[in-house]
Amino acid sequence: SGFGRGRNAEALRLPFFAVNDVPDTATWMVRGNGRSSLTHKGWTWTDLWSQDSGTVRLLGEPEASSLDSLSWSHAPVMGDLALTLSPQHIQGIFLGQPHGVYVHNLPMRGSSGTLFDNVPDADWMHLKTAHAPSLILLQFGGNAVPGIQTAQEARWFAKRLANNIRFLERTFPGIPILFIGPSDMGRSPTAFPGLPLVVDALAAEIASTNALHWDLQAAMGGPGSMAEWVNRGWASDDHIHFTRRGAQEAGERLEQALLAAWQSLRTP
Numbered sequence: 001s002g003f004g005r006g007r008n009a010e011a012l013r014l015p016f017f018a019v020n021d022v023p024d025t026a027t028w029m030v031r032g033n034g035r036s037s038l039t040h041k042g043w044t045w046t047d048l049w050s051q052d053s054g055t056v057r058l059l060g061e062p063e064a065s066s067l068d069s070l071s072w073s074h075a076p077v078m079g080d081l082a083l084t085l086s087p088q089h090i091q092g093i094f095l096g097q098p099h100g101v102y103v104h105n106l107p108m109r110g111s112s113g114t115l116f117d118n119v120p121d122a123d124w125m126h127l128k129t130a131h132a133p134s135l136i137l138l139q140f141g142g143n144a145v146p147g148i149q150t151a152q153e154a155r156w157f158a159k160r161l162a163n164n165i166r167f168l169e170r171t172f173p174g175i176p177i178l179f180i181g182p183s184d185m186g187r188s189p190t191a192f193p194g195l196p197l198v199v200d201a202l203a204a205e206i207a208s209t210n211a212l213h214w215d216l217q218a219a220m221g222g223p224g225s226m227a228e229w230v231n232r233g234w235a236s237d238d239h240i241h242f243t244r245r246g247a248q249e250a251g252e253r254l255e256q257a258l259l260a261a262w263q264s265l266r267t268p
Contacts, residue, residue: 003108003115012115014123015049015092015131016107022054022090028083030093042076046083047094047130054088094131104131113140114160117167124171133175136168139216141182141198142240148194151201158201165209177211180254184216187239189223196223212261219253 003017011019030046046058048070057063058072058081076097083093096102144157165177181202186192199217206213220229229235234246242250 003111012119013051013091014119014127015094015104017119018092018107019051020090022085022088024087026085028085028093030081030083030095041099042078042097043081043095044076044097045071045073045095046081047071047096048083049091049093049126050088051091052088054086056086057084058082102131104133110143111140112144112157112161113138114157114164116164128172133172136172136175136177137180138165138177138211139180141202142185145182145185145192145194145198148198151197154194154197154201155205157198158205161202162205162209165206165211169210177209178214178258179206179211180214181206181216183240183242183250184220184223184226184229185240187227191239214254214257216250219250219257 003012008019011017013019048056048058050056050070055063056070058070058074061072061074063084081095094104140161148154148157165179168177179202181199182195185195195217199215203213203215217223217225220226226235226239229242229246230237230239232246233243234249235242
């Protein structure tokens with residue numbers, strides 16, 4: 001992985017900040033999500049990114065050499081999909097079809113959102129050409145909170161994050177960016193002294209970019225609201241992470257905020 005503990009800087013590659021080494025011939029089984037399969041009607045194209053010129057066979061498709069990427073269109077797949085690989089370094093696989101919303105999640109658990117500009121420019125250009133986004137959603141700040149004790153440290157972090165947002169703005173000009181700030185955290189409003197510092201610093205710095213900013217802590221109910229979310233079953237006992245129901249609640253509140261903002265733009 002190019003991210004997280006024990007990271008390998010050479011693996012900090014798009015599309016997923018990780019590289020999978022195939023030292024010998026191997027078969028990958030890509031398993032569909034049963035819940036989403038009920039509505040997405042199966043995926044009809046597969047796109048594989050590789051660093052090498054190895055070979056790949058998809059289902060009954062003929063074997064082909066892999067350059068930057070290999071793409072196949074095929075009959076809808078609802079369950080498992082088999083890929084036969086020769087030795088190579090795989091950067092990732094995209095699965096898609098024409099129905100619904102296409103989501104590309106970058107696995108960055110534990111990140112502070114300050115490493116986008118460390119990725120090779122060629123990877124960003126490849127992503128822009130192959131899968132240009134229509135909206136970029138960012139949520140960062142919570143992982144930085146425990147290590148921040150002063151307003152100066154919070155401003156330094158927020159400036160670095162804002163610089164990464166500007167990098168994404170230059171890379172994807174005209175594409176809207178929505179930044180979601182940290183949630184409330186802890187058993188009391190004073191559990192994390194760095195939280196209000198980070199929230200304020202992010203609000204100031206994000207305003208200097210062209211990104212939209214949504215204050216998740218405020219949407220939850222403000223400082224100290226995490227305790228109520230735990231009582232409702234919307235957050236776990238660690239008073240930091242949402243439960244599945246809590247994530248749904250936060251998502252619904254974000255949707256309401258976006259609709260309200262859209263209506264305000266449409267109404268003179």
